[in-house]
Amino acid sequence: MSRSIWFVAEHQDDQLHRGAAELAGAARAIGDETVAVVCAAPGGTVPQQVAPFVDRVLVVDDPALDPYTAGLWAQAIVALAKAQEPAAILLPHAPLGRDLAPVLAARLGAGLMTDCLELEWNEGLVGTRSVLRRKLVARERVATPIALATCQRGAFAAAPPQEAGAIEAVASSLDASTVRTRFVAMERAEVGEENITEADVVVAGGRGLGDAEKFGLVQELADVLGGVMGASRPVVDQGWVAHDRQIGSSGITVRPKLYFALGISGAVQHVVGMRESDVIVAINKDPQAPIFEYAHYGIAEDLFKVVPALIEALKA
Amino acid sequence: MRIAVCMKAVVDPQARIELDGDGNLRQEQLRYEVNEYDLYAVEEAIRLVDANGGEVTVITLGTDGAVQGLRKGLAMGAADAIHVECDPYALDPHGVALLLAAALRDGGYDLVLTGVESDDLGGSQVGVLLAEELDYAATTLVVGTSAPADGAMQVRRELEGGEHASVEVQLPAVLTIQSGINEPRYPSLKGIMAAKRKELAEKTPADLGFAEMPARRVTALGLATPPPRELARMLEGSAEDMAAELVRILREEEKSL
Numbered sequence: 001m002s003r004s005i006w007f008v009a010e011h012q013d014d015q016l017h018r019g020a021a022e023l024a025g026a027a028r029a030i031g032d033e034t035v036a037v038v039c040a041a042p043g044g045t046v047p048q049q050v051a052p053f054v055d056r057v058l059v060v061d062d063p064a065l066d067p068y069t070a071g072l073w074a075q076a077i078v079a080l081a082k083a084q085e086p087a088a089i090l091l092p093h094a095p096l097g098r099d100l101a102p103v104l105a106a107r108l109g110a111g112l113m114t115d116c117l118e119l120e121w122n123e124g125l126v127g128t129r130s131v132l133r134r135k136l137v138a139r140e141r142v143a144t145p146i147a148l149a150t151c152q153r154g155a156f157a158a159a160p161p162q163e164a165g166a167i168e169a170v171a172s173s174l175d176a177s178t179v180r181t182r183f184v185a186m187e188r189a190e191v192g193e194e195n196i197t198e199a200d201v202v203v204a205g206g207r208g209l210g211d212a213e214k215f216g217l218v219q220e221l222a223d224v225l226g227g228v229m230g231a232s233r234p235v236v237d238q239g240w241v242a243h244d245r246q247i248g249s250s251g252i253t254v255r256p257k258l259y260f261a262l263g264i265s266g267a268v269q270h271v272v273g274m275r276e277s278d279v280i281v282a283i284n285k286d287p288q289a290p291i292f293e294y295a296h297y298g299i300a301e302d303l304f305k306v307v308p309a310l311i312e313a314l315k316a
Numbered sequence: 317m318r319i320a321v322c323m324k325a326v327v328d329p330q331a332r333i334e335l336d337g338d339g340n341l342r343q344e345q346l347r348y349e350v351n352e353y354d355l356y357a358v359e360e361a362i363r364l365v366d367a368n369g370g371e372v373t374v375i376t377l378g379t380d381g382a383v384q385g386l387r388k389g390l391a392m393g394a395a396d397a398i399h400v401e402c403d404p405y406a407l408d409p410h411g412v413a414l415l416l417a418a419a420l421r422d423g424g425y426d427l428v429l430t431g432v433e434s435d436d437l438g439g440s441q442v443g444v445l446l447a448e449e450l451d452y453a454a455t456t457l458v459v460g461t462s463a464p465a466d467g468a469m470q471v472r473r474e475l476e477g478g479e480h481a482s483v484e485v486q487l488p489a490v491l492t493i494q495s496g497i498n499e500p501r502y503p504s505l506k507g508i509m510a511a512k513r514k515e516l517a518e519k520t521p522a523d524l525g526f527a528e529m530p531a532r533r534v535t536a537l538g539l540a541t542p543p544p545r546e547l548a549r550m551l552e553g554s555a556e557d558m559a560a561e562l563v564r565i566l567r568e569e570e571k572s573l
């Protein structure tokens with residue numbers, strides 16, 4: 001039987017998310033047919049945008065699907081999947097996938113592997129996931145007829161565009177009365193005075209700094225380097241610095257010439273916001289910290305010993 | 317309002333992680349602690365009942381070592397606690413959700429809070445699976461709640477890149493709680509003492525109607541150390557030596573200063 005691998009195309013404001021090509025890449029590598037499912041793009045061009053990456057596009061263009069609710073998107077996708085029985089459905093490990101994939105899993109009676117770094121087909125869908133804050137990887141296999149997986153952003157090579165696949169509009173019969181969440185409004189976090197995405201040097205500090213007072217060391221190094229101060233999420237959560245300093249998936253993305261990570265472990269949600277920097281220096285006392293896999297230069301030592309010495313050396 | 321909070325004991329992520337010859341986690345050197353996101357969930361639950369009346373129940377599915385998490389939840393202000401005695405690593409997320417749902421189903425909870433994800437082998441799915449089992453509404457990645465009104469509450473969902481969506485969710489509901497929503501309190505000494513004396517409701521899977529463990533939808537094939545990646549050039553020596561060497565590299569080799 002030919003193996004059809006589907007993915008849910010992510011889009012906003014009539015713009016296909018660039019992660020969709022990565023899901024297409026993951027799907028192409030394990031199946032015979034790659035299919036994008038597009039929910040809700042009334043009158044828009046998302047089906048055309050995704051078509052070059054796939055063999056088929058299934059479009060459920062019901063106005064009830066916009067704005068997104070997990071309940072109605074799940075209804076639409078479950079109906080399609082029950083009718084056409086794909087081997088697997090992939091979603092991004094992002095707010096969409098975290099919200100929607102478990103609903104699909106429950107309603108299709110399907111097993112779900114989340115945050116996959118690699119996928120292969122080996123008597124079923126086999127995924128590799130990083131666990132225990134990336135200190136280990138776990139391999140799993142889905143044991144149900146339809147398999148579900150969410151893919152880590154950036155982990156899969158984007159599919160190169162090819163001849164555009166066929167676009168099929170599918171009829172839907174959605175029951176909005178069963179849906180118990182309602183989108184109200186979108187809000188954007190306010191941006192501060194200093195635009196840290198423009199800076200050539202970013203010195204970012206993490207939870208390893210210990211407390212708000214000691215976090216001052218980060219600013220001190222930034223000042224000596226003529227750069228700006230950034231932070232990981234826990235630092236912002238604990239109110240040591242303002243939210244506009246948060247670097248990572250739920251904050252901002254920076255791409256300076258020089259990036260310092262002080263007392264930052266290197267969780268993927270942080271790394272996606274800084275991995276493109278030209279030169280990355282990590283200082284962390286844990287030699288196993290994953291940040292050293294992204295840094296160009298690493299110092300596995302107590303930052304309270306190294307950073308003051310560094311400040312001295314820079315002033316000299 | 318009645319609120320249940322799911323708390324999981326997870327391997328302390330700062331602990332040294334090693335595998336034995338069979339590819340299992342080396343148990344003797346592992347430390348367990350409460351999954352960090354779940355502490356935000358407990359705090360949010362306590363604030364909601366403080367403001368709107370009601371009681372908080374904390375629940376964990378785990379071995380005996382997991383009950384210290386429940387004691388912490390009680391010390392923070394939960395009224396009672398349920399311990400489902402079971403090895404969570406013997407189940408897949410669907411199995412965990414089935415057992416938690418069975419333990420919570422008759423509790424009449426308006427809200428069930430979980431963390432966004434568990435910091436060990438978990439993967440950000442038990443909360444929503446639980447909602448589906450209980451036939452509750454669900455919203456994920458919650459960074460703000462409001463007072464319930466007319467059987468619904470407005471919450472703020474965190475999206476990417478600093479965007480938030482406000483969403484109205486009908487009760488009963490499961491919310492998965494994201495860090496930063498609040499600052500979890502430290503239990504008071506009085507709270508800790510009182511928590512020690514509280515009885516936990518102990519349940520086995522059999523008590524919950526499971527003669528056998530639920531069948532796995534996802535099978536575990538094994539753990540491994542990540543394949544070595546290109547590692548940073550690691551500097552060596554005293555702090556002063558490394559600092560001087562780094563400055564030299566950045567100035568002379570990288571020309572980034």
Ligand SMILES: Cc1cc2nc3c(=O)[nH]c(=O)nc-3n(C[C@H](O)[C@H](O)[C@H](O)COP(=O)(O)OP(=O)(O)OC[C@H]3O[C@@H](n4cnc5c(N)ncnc54)[C@H](O)[C@@H]3O)c2cc1C
Nearest residue numbers: 206207208232233248249250251263264265270285286303
């Ligand atoms: C949906 C979602 C979105 C997220 N978005 C973001 C985001 O946008 N940005 C972000 O940063 N995170 C984000 N996170 C959180 C992310 O998963 C990590 O929890 C976070 O990045 C960890 O921050 P940290 O490295 O500062 O802290 P930790 O992981 O606690 O690491 C602290 C590090 O400091 C080191 N250390 C301690 N003391 C010292 C010392 N004296 N000297 C040297 N090193 C020391 C430790 O070895 C450790 O590696 C998100 C999580 C989720 C679930």
Ligand SMILES: Nc1ncnc2c1ncn2[C@@H]1O[C@H](COP(=O)(O)O)[C@@H](O)[C@H]1O
Nearest residue numbers: 322377430431433434438439440441442
């Ligand atoms: N064994 C468990 N006991 C109690 N709660 C759990 C358990 N496993 C998961 N949870 C809850 O579900 C959330 C998400 O877990 P996970 O899907 O494993 O990432 C956690 O933050 C907990 O609130």
